[in-house]
Amino acid sequence: MRRGGKTEVLNNKQCIYMELLHMSVFSQSFSPCGRFLAAGNNYGEIALFSLSAALSPEATGLNQKPVLTFTAHEGPVFSLLSTDCHLLSAGNGEVSAWSWAELTKKNAKPLWTKRPNYKSSLEIPEINSMAVNPSDNSLVIGGGDNNVHILDLEHGAFKLVLQGHSDYIHCVSVREREAEILSGGEDGAVRIWDSRTGQSVHCIEVYKYKTCARPQYGKWISCVTTDSDWMLCGGGPSLSLWHLRSLSPTSIFPLTGCQRQATFYQDMILAVGEGSFVSHCLLGGEVKAQIPCMPQSLNTLQLNTNSTEHRVLTAGGSSSHIDVFTNLSYRAFSLSF
Amino acid sequence: MSPHSLKFVDTKNKFSASITSALADKNSKSLINTFSQIIGNEAEKKTTLDQALRGVLGDQIVEKKAGCDDYLSLIYLSIDAVTEGISSATTPFVLLGDVLDCLPLDQCDKIFSFVEENVSTWKSNSFYTAGKNYLLRMCNDLLRRLSKSQNTVFCGRIQLFLARLFPLSEKSGLNLQSQFNLDNITVFNKNEQESTLGQKHTEEKEDCMEVEEGEMGEDDAPLPCSIPIDYNLYRKFWTLQDYFRNPVQCYEKFSWMTFLKYSDETLAVFKSYKLDDMQASKRKLEEMRTSGGEHVYFAKFLTSEKLMDLQLSDSNFRRHILLQYLILFQYLKGQVKFKSSTCVLNDDQTTWIEETTKLVYQLLRETPPDGDKFATMVEHILNTEENWNSWKNEGCPSFVKERTVDDKPKRPTRKRQAPEDFLGKGPDRKIFMGNDELTRLWNLNPDNMEACKSDSREFMPSLDEFFTEAIEQADPANMVEEEYKVVRNPNYGWRALRLLSRRSPHFFQPTNQKFKSLADYLDSMVSKLAKELPKDIPSEEIKTGEEDDDDNGDNLLKDSNDSPSIQSKLVTNQQMDDIAAKLGAQWKMLASHLEMKAVELREIETDSEDVDMQAKLLLVAWQDREGTQATVENLTTALNAAGFSQIADSLNEA
Numbered sequence: 006m007r008r009g010g011k012t013e014v015l016n017n018k019q020c021i022y023m024e025l026l027h028m029s030v031f032s033q034s035f036s037p038c039g040r041f042l043a044a045g046n047n048y049g050e051i052a053l054f055s056l057s058a059a060l061s062p063e064a065t066g067l068n069q070k071p072v073l074t075f076t077a078h079e080g081p082v083f084s085l086l087s088t089d090c091h092l093l094s095a096g097n098g099e100v101s102a103w104s105w106a107e108l109t110k111k112n113a114k115p116l117w118t119k120r121p122n123y124k125s126s127l128e129i130p131e132i133n134s135m136a137v138n139p140s141d142n143s144l145v146i147g148g149g150d151n152n153v154h155i156l157d158l159e160h161g162a163f164k165l166v167l168q169g170h171s172d173y174i175h176c177v178s179v180r181e182r183e184a185e186i187l188s189g190g191e192d193g194a195v196r197i198w199d200s201r202t203g204q205s206v207h208c209i210e211v212y213k214y215k216t217c218a219r220p221q222y223g224k225w226i227s228c229v230t231t232d233s234d235w236m237l238c239g240g241g242p243s244l245s246l247w248h249l250r251s252l253s254p255t256s257i258f259p260l261t262g263c264q265r266q267a268t269f270y271q272d273m274i275l276a277v278g279e280g281s282f283v284s285h286c287l288l289g290g291e292v293k294a295q296i297p298c299m300p301q302s303l304n305t306l307q308l309n310t311n312s313t314e315h316r317v318l319t320a321g322g323s324s325s326h327i328d329v330f331t332n333l334s335y336r337a338f339s340l341s342f
Numbered sequence: 343m344s345p346h347s348l349k350f351v352d353t354k355n356k357f358s359a360s361i362t363s364a365l366a367d368k369n370s371k372s373l374i375n376t377f378s379q380i381i382g383n384e385a386e387k388k389t390t391l392d393q394a395l396r397g398v399l400g401d402q403i404v405e406k407k408a409g410c411d412d413y414l415s416l417i418y419l420s421i422d423a424v425t426e427g428i429s430s431a432t433t434p435f436v437l438l439g440d441v442l443d444c445l446p447l448d449q450c451d452k453i454f455s456f457v458e459e460n461v462s463t464w465k466s467n468s469f470y471t472a473g474k475n476y477l478l479r480m481c482n483d484l485l486r487r488l489s490k491s492q493n494t495v496f497c498g499r500i501q502l503f504l505a506r507l508f509p510l511s512e513k514s515g516l517n518l519q520s521q522f523n524l525d526n527i528t529v530f531n532k533n534e535q536e537s538t539l540g541q542k543h544t545e546e547k548e549d550c551m552e553v554e555e556g557e558m559g560e561d562d563a564p565l566p567c568s569i570p571i572d573y574n575l576y577r578k579f580w581t582l583q584d585y586f587r588n589p590v591q592c593y594e595k596f597s598w599m600t601f602l603k604y605s606d607e608t609l610a611v612f613k614s615y616k617l618d619d620m621q622a623s624k625r626k627l628e629e630m631r632t633s634g635g636e637h638v639y640f641a642k643f644l645t646s647e648k649l650m651d652l653q654l655s656d657s658n659f660r661r662h663i664l665l666q667y668l669i670l671f672q673y674l675k676g677q678v679k680f681k682s683s684t685c686v687l688n689d690d691q692t693t694w695i696e697e698t699t700k701l702v703y704q705l706l707r708e709t710p711p712d713g714d715k716f717a718t719m720v721e722h723i724l725n726t727e728e729n730w731n732s733w734k735n736e737g738c739p740s741f742v743k744e745r746t747v748d749d750k751p752k753r754p755t756r757k758r759q760a761p762e763d764f765l766g767k768g769p770d771r772k773i774f775m776g777n778d779e780l781t782r783l784w785n786l787n788p789d790n791m792e793a794c795k796s797d798s799r800e801f802m803p804s805l806d807e808f809f810t811e812a813i814e815q816a817d818p819a820n821m822v823e824e825e826y827k828v829v830r831n832p833n834y835g836w837r838a839l840r841l842l843s844r845r846s847p848h849f850f851q852p853t854n855q856k857f858k859s860l861a862d863y864l865d866s867m868v869s870k871l872a873k874e875l876p877k878d879i880p881s882e883e884i885k886t887g888e889e890d891d892d893d894n895g896d897n898l899l900k901d902s903n904d905s906p907s908i909q910s911k912l913v914t915n916q917q918m919d920d921i922a923a924k925l926g927a928q929w930k931m932l933a934s935h936l937e938m939k940a941v942e943l944r945e946i947e948t949d950s951e952d953v954d955m956q957a958k959l960l961l962v963a964w965q966d967r968e969g970t971q972a973t974v975e976n977l978t979t980a981l982n983a984a985g986f987s988q989i990a991d992s993l994n995e996a
Contacts, residue, residue: 062531062573062647296614317570332651334615337572 024048028342030321033305034085034092036105039312041072042319043092043108044327045082046342050074051094053108054340056315059329069340075113077101084135086144088158091116093144098129100146100156121146121154121163134176138186138200145186145200147174153188153198167198169205175240176229180249187231193224195238197249209238209252216257217242227278232269237276239264244276246288256290266306275333277303277320285333299339300324350390353380357394365415370422377428392433395420399437403444410452413441417456421463431469435476442480450484451496458503465507477507478514491642511740518734519680520673522590528583530576530645571647575611578604580645586666589673593685602694605667609698612664612705617657657709664709665720667702671695672724679735805845806875808838813872816865829864838864846871873912873969913965913977917993921981922957924989929957935980936964 032045035056042054052071059068078096086093092103101115123130130149137144143164144156153167153174172191179186185206186198197207211217212224219242227240235255236247244264246256262279273293274286279302282295303322309315318330319340326339360376373391380387399416417437423429438457442450457464457477464473481500488497508515582604584591591597643662644653653659674687674695687695706717733739775781787793812829815822828834839860842849848870857863925932933943938960946959965972974993981990 060570060573062571064573293618294616313569315570331570331572332615332654334654335611336614338574 025325025342028325029081029304029323030300030325030327030342031081031083031304032085032094033307033319033321033327034087035307035309035311036092036109037087037089037311038105039309039315041105041109042307042309042327042340043085043087043094044071044321044340044342045077045085045094046325047081049076049078049080049082049096050342051077051082051085051092051103051113052342054327056309056312056317059338059340060315060317060331064338069338071340071342073108073111073113074342077103077113077115080131083131083133086135086137088137093135095132095135095146097131098123098148100132100135100144117161119156119161119163121148121150121152121156122166123148123150125150130173133174136177136179136186138179138181138184140181140184141200143200145177145179147177147188147190149173151190153177153186155186155200155203165200165203167196167203167205169196169198169208170194172225175225175227178229178231178236180231180233182233187229187236189226189229189238189240191225193226193241195226195229195236207252209247211238211242211245214242214245214254217245217254219243222263228264228266228276230267230269235269237267237269237274239267239276239278244274244278244286246274246290256288258284258286258290259292260284260286262302265304268306268308270308270333275306275308275318277306277322281322283318283320283330283333294334296330296334296336298322298328298336299326300328353382353387353390354394354397356380357391358398361394361398361416361419364419365412368415370419370426373419373423374426374428388428388430391423391429392436395423395429395433395437396440399440403441410445410449413453414456417441421460424468431472432476434469435473435480439476439480439483442484447487447493447496454484454496454499454503458499461503461506474507478504511738513738516734516738518738520678520734521680522588524588526587526642528580528587528643528645530580531647532577569648569651571650573647575607576647576650579608579650580643582608582663583643583666586670589670590681590685592670592674593687598691605698608663609701609705611654612660613701615654617655617660617709657711660709661706661716664702664706668699668720668724671699671702672727676728676731677735678731802844803841805841805871808841809868809871809875812838812864812868813875816868816872827861827865829868830861832860835860835864838867842867869969873972912970912972913961913974913993917974918958918961918965921977921989921993922954922961924992925957925960925986927953927957928986929953929960932957932980932984932986933960935984936960938963 027047029047030044031047034043035041036043040055040057042056043051044054045051051074053073054070055068055072058064058072061068077094078099078101080097082094082096084095086095087105090105092105092108094101094103099118099120101118103113103115107114121132132146132148134147135144136147137158138155142158144158146154146156148154151168151170151173153170154163155165155167156162157164167186167188170188170190170192171194174188174190177186177188179200180197184200186200187195188198189195193210193212195209195211196205197209198204199206210224211226212220218224223241225241226238228244229236229238231237231249234249236249238245238247239258239260240263244258244260244267245254246258247253248255258274258276260276260278260280264276264278264284266278267274267276272288274288276284276286280295281299281301281303282297283303283306284292285294285296286292298320300320300322301324303320305322306318306320308318317337318333319327320330321327325342327341328336328339331337356376357373360373364370364373377387377391395416399413402412402416417434420429420434420437424431424434438453441453445453463469464477481504485497485500488500490497504515582601585597585601592601675692703717703721706720707713709716775784787796793799812827812834814820815827815829824830829838839849846867848867855866857866922929930943942963943960946956946963949959950956961977964977968976978990978993981987981993
């Protein structure tokens with residue numbers, strides 16, 4: 006829904022309220038210093054929140070509002086990523102880069118915007134997910150054109166296109182040690198690519214494994230994350246932990262609903278998806294706890310590893326609120342757009 | 343008012359000297375002697391002695407050479423003096439008070455041990471009333487001096503001592519007005535300050551890890567310099583303590599709203615942050631094994647914000663807070679006499695309290711370890727608190743049940759005879775009992791002894807009444823089987839024995855006969871009685887002497903000569919003697935006609951050498967066997983049959 010059309014009928018306040026009501030947060034990223042959080046929503050806006058202000062003892066409600074909001078893309082901001090000094094955002098088919106230093110000074114001007122080479126010019130596929138490969142300073146982009154594009158951040162040129170998926174790609178992840186890229190897509194396959202040669206090394210069709218498959222939900226893979234030896238993937242099939250050397254599922258997590266993002270944390274697994282809670286699971290496959298959150302369903306989960314004093318977990322989803330957890334076991338407060 | 347007025351100073355000096363010598367001797371004799379020697383008023387002497395004792399103590403303290411033991415020995419001396427009656431009862435307490443006021447705390451400890459040990463003395467009659475107030479004041483002074491957090495044990499000892507000294511209903515020990523300790527303020531960082539813990543805190547944390555989950559929160563070592571703190575929760579959480587401190591605040595609307603909001607948030611956090619059973623209990627077990635499981639006691643909550651996470655993950659801490667809620671709710675809901683009338687909950691508040699109570703119990707049950715057990719225990723304890731509350735509301739009635747004065751029912755048989763000089767001496771010899779009914783009853787027979795002797799009081803049956811049935815059964819003609827005989831009934835047998843002991847001389851006849859069972863014995867007695875009855879109980883002649891010599895060998899109990907031979911033609915002893923004399927050695931011929939068995943004859947022969955005696959024995963045996971059939975007629979028949987017609991005739995003539 007765009008601002009514009011119906012403003013003469015509804016007044017401004019109501020308009021904003023309606024917008025907030027329908028807002029979804031799709032992506033989050035912490036600044037390199039760890040003191041700021043950038044969140045992207047479905048209106049194409051990116052909001053910058055000051056964590057240090059929100060976590061301070063004198064924090065008020067105002068501190069839970071963004072310090073800066075700007076429109077980044079025409080479409081929803083599906084993916085946000087931070088490098089050492091840049092914030093990369095991906096929207097409708099294009100990637101934009103912003104300088105963190107500038108953003109903290111409330112200067113929202115993109116450094117550059119690039120678009121991968123899409124075969125078809127009729128439809129502009131969205132970019133669902135991005136990942137940075139630090140070994141060769143490249144950006145892995147998973148796109149709606151069923152391909153993985155690799156952008157060299159130094160030279161600013163797209164160097165590789167990984168083709169293999171038969172449907173659009175939901176998520177990408179980088180396996181640094183082996184220089185491999187993992188991608189999960191709507192076609193239910195998790196492909197492992199060699200980043201240098203661009204060849205698909207493995208292809209795991211998760212839905213074909215009876216232990217994980219949940220045909221009632223479908224076969225699409227909406228989250229992939231890796232810990233070099235292990236891989237978490239889930240979506241239509243249950244969230245499962247895979248051993249990458251043997252390419253076999255080790256544990257299946259009995260979570261209801263489709264998981265949209267999962268991450269490793271210490272010896273636990275945190276996962277969010279359908280359902281207004283953050284699930285804490287043990288590596289063995291049992292669900293240890295489910296911490297209730299404000300949004301009805303969650304899209305994104307981020308841990309601030311860049312700063313110890315602001316080391317929080319944030320979760321956003323189908324709400325204009327982003328829950329902040331100082332202690333993983335309970336929701337401390339919420340930031341809101 | 344003595345003729346000689348007591349010279350105070352002199353007397354006091356004398357006493358002081360005497361006290362010193364008594365202390366040296368370690369007994370109070372010299373003091374007692376001095377006391378008795380001095381002439382004067384008892385009361386005056388006592389007060390002088392009290393002053394003397396105090397003076398001596400004062401000197402000891404001032405000199406500072408004396409130690410605790412010396413003070414104690416002086417106090418022992420004063421106790422003896424009180425026991426002897428030469429000093430007033432308050433003196434030991436006054437001395438104790440003086441000593442405790444003047445000594446530093448570590449020495450007070452020793453003195454107090456002495457006080458504790460002698461609780462029994464203080465509780466004894468002579469000391470208690472005089473001294474209890476002094477003791478109370480002394481203990482309260484001590485408590486004021488002591489710090490609750492540093493001298494916790496000493497404070498505890500004093501409290502325990504007071505608890506033992508005073509009875510349960512002692513009002514000074516009760517919090518009658520249900521007042522709260524309003525001074526118990528929980529301090530926390532309302533503003534951001536330089537955290538005093540800072541670096542030190544991180545080191546402490548690494549040293550002494552409390553029980554917590556390792557994976558939750560930011561507890562992994564090495565600890566970072568700071569962690570994100572949820573100030574919002576921190577402040578709200580510790581503000582709650584203020585409501586626990588002063589529950590009366592809850593009745594005000596605004597404070598209540600705040601309390602409600604904060605409680606909801608806090609309990610939501612507790613609910614969301616579930617404590618892990620497995621990890622918690624495992625670690626606790628390990629800790630117990632290593633550190634001996636010492637329970638750490640905190641007098642006040644530690645409220646640093648950095649501890650918040652750790653505290654939230656500690657089950658003990660959680661239990662504390664949840665318990666505080668329950669106690670608060672009990673107060674708010676309860677009927678306490680000293681609550682003002684404005685302290686009433688409205689419906690919304692009541693509903694909220696009920697819902698929250700359920701939530702709190704549920705959280706308690708979920709808190710490991712042994713959550714369920716803990717929750718039931720807590721519920722039980724709070725219920726008993728209700729009883730205490732109502733006890734206080736009623737003004738603390740005493741627990742000692744007064745013995746109700748009830749008059750014991752008068753039993754005429756055991757009543758002593760009323761003294762004659764004031765009862766029953768009226769003209770109509772009627773005794774007035776004050777109540778018509780009683781008077782009528784009493785005058786049925788005013789003389790109790792006579793009343794007792796009256797026939798209507800005769801409850802003991804006569805022999806024939808009791809034994810009729812047995813006798814009937816013993817009669818072989820009735821064909822009653824052995825096992826159905828009433829003599830086999832042990833109850834009957836016991837009563838039969840008692841009756842025999844009261845009524846029948848048969849009982850007392852010594853016998854060598856051995857009876858296998860009571861039933862056999864009773865059989866024989868019954869047969870004897872059968873012979874005697876239905877005649878009335880006659881006057882027995884108990885022939886003891888002769889019978890001791892005789893020992894017959896037959897199965898029946900040796901019978902003495904008590905079978906009466908009055909009216910029925912039973913053979914008398916005299917007759918038997920005559921016949922025996924006449925029979926002489928020819929008794930054997932009669933034996934066959936008397937249907938004696940050979941066995942019996944042999945027995946008779948062995949029993950006695952004298953033929954007359956043998957004859958007599960024969961006749962006796964015959965009589966025993968025959969019982970009521972031992973008539974003159976039968977004997978005559980037998981004699982005639984045996985050819986002793988002369989004897990038979992003589993028998994008949996006699």
